Amino acid sequence: MLSAYTDVVIFFLAGAGFVLLTLAIGRLLRPHNPYPEKLVPYECGEIPVGEGQVPYNIRYYIFALLFVVFDVEVVFLFPWAVVLRELGMYAYVLMVIFLVMLVDGLVYAWRKGVLRWV
């Protein structure tokens, strides 16, 4: 069973290796000449004002919460997708009930105007 994950390991190593190799080549090839003007964050030639790390708008938080709820839902979709062929229509209907209950929440969020960016 585990040998099926050899591919995953190869992908993982190839991806990490590509990033590291690219950065290493860049470090070897590029000139290294930092001076204060160059180290300033680039804002189309303007001199930046204030801190780069400002508190983000609290409105992003609701999107994170929505994401978490539907993330948990996806966990249940996993075993469902595996046994769907075997259990057939029965499992399909049950999952539709499950999903409709959660989509209710999304509709509620929509109607409350949570998803609107004002």
Added chain:
Amino acid sequence: MDFDPTRVAFIVVSAIAVVSAFRVVTAAKIMHAALWLGLTFLMLAGVFLLMGAEFLAAAQVLIYVGAITTIILFGIMLSEAAEVRGRGAAPLPVRRDDASLFRRIVLPALAVLAFVGVMVVVYSQVSWPDAPAGLGGDTVRMIGRALFTDFIIPFELAAVLLLIALIGAIVIAVRDNGRREQG
């Protein structure tokens, strides 16, 4: 000891998990600590996978690496406190007196010793059950079959619970309802 790819992978993955867990505690910037935490979760998913718990590994990646880490990062990004964000805040001065020596070295050492002692006792006392036959096969299929036959009511109740959580979060997070409905 024979060369066992599973064992080697387990050692590599758990070593990365331990190192990144250590970096969570020692990282100077809390944003970096949160990212190290994500790596720790990912490596734990690898440990689950090596133990044959595929569903647990998938749930670990989705919920811990995906959701929990995201929520923690959001918590940091939404925070205004300078000491949380590490913005312009000087690092806390490290005092080198007896109290700090006790707190930084003696207490952690005691905690580690106590933990190791407990784990050694547990490992030596517990009789480990043999892995049930058929495990290491298609555990996701077994979970799915159980979920849609014996545990169908808890499964649908989970949807209700998630719905309650969603609505509760919206009610708590959205205070300015009246103003928004005009817009």
